[in-house]
Amino acid sequence: MANITTASSVDVVSARPELSIHNGIVTTTSLQVAQFFGKRHDNVLRAIRALIREMASEDHPLNFEETVDVRTNPSGGAPISTPAYRMTREGFMLLAMGFTGKEALRWKLAYIAAFNRMEAGLQKPAQDPQRIHLAQRLATQAAARSHRPCSTPSWP
Template sequence: MSQPALASAPTLTVIDGKPTTLSTELAHHFGKNHRDVLRAIENLLPSLTPEHLRNFAQVSVEIEGGQGAKAAYPAYRLTRDGFTLLAMGFTGKKALAFKLAYIDAFNRMEAALH
């Protein structure tokens, strides 16, 4: 059975030596509405310890509208752990492909250690 193809990988930006991505990129990657991703993050945050909250930094992104108008919208900057934690809760074909790829990568790493 072939796995569904993922959208191109989210853009990464290194902040304080750690690769991060924006919630807007995550939404695009998984084909979700950004407002739904924001809701998923905001539902997850109250359950996290302060150590894990550091994986989700609230930011503002500027989006161009029609005729050159720009507006600022809320977003989150996620670390790899934040991205993974959030994505593991997603459902659908793209989310399943991500989970399977994550498991495969972990299994390859474990095999290399033996």
């Protein structure tokens, strides 16, 4: 994740939102969104909780999942646990709609592009067809070599 404290158009070009796959779904976390957008995490949590309350009566898929981020204590003490939310693309979009301004728009576009790249990668076949064909050909050749008769038998 890019360590960005101020947003500029130069940062947008070099920064990439951090996404991960969780239960087969592309997600990001509230901590990553706060860091990427240069917002305080407690404010991002407050905005997510407000969205959850507003959507409670609606029939929406789970876009926000409570989680805990555990990080190293910089002073060397016990690890620090921070409440956070894991969110889907839809959760991110609902949250980011509330972020305004020119720079916020640039960050939103960068996040949406990152989601698109990750999801496109998930849609690709797990293996390259050319590599599968090569592996099959090599396996066939190896099998043919193992079935050739030996010139001298190995049994007594």
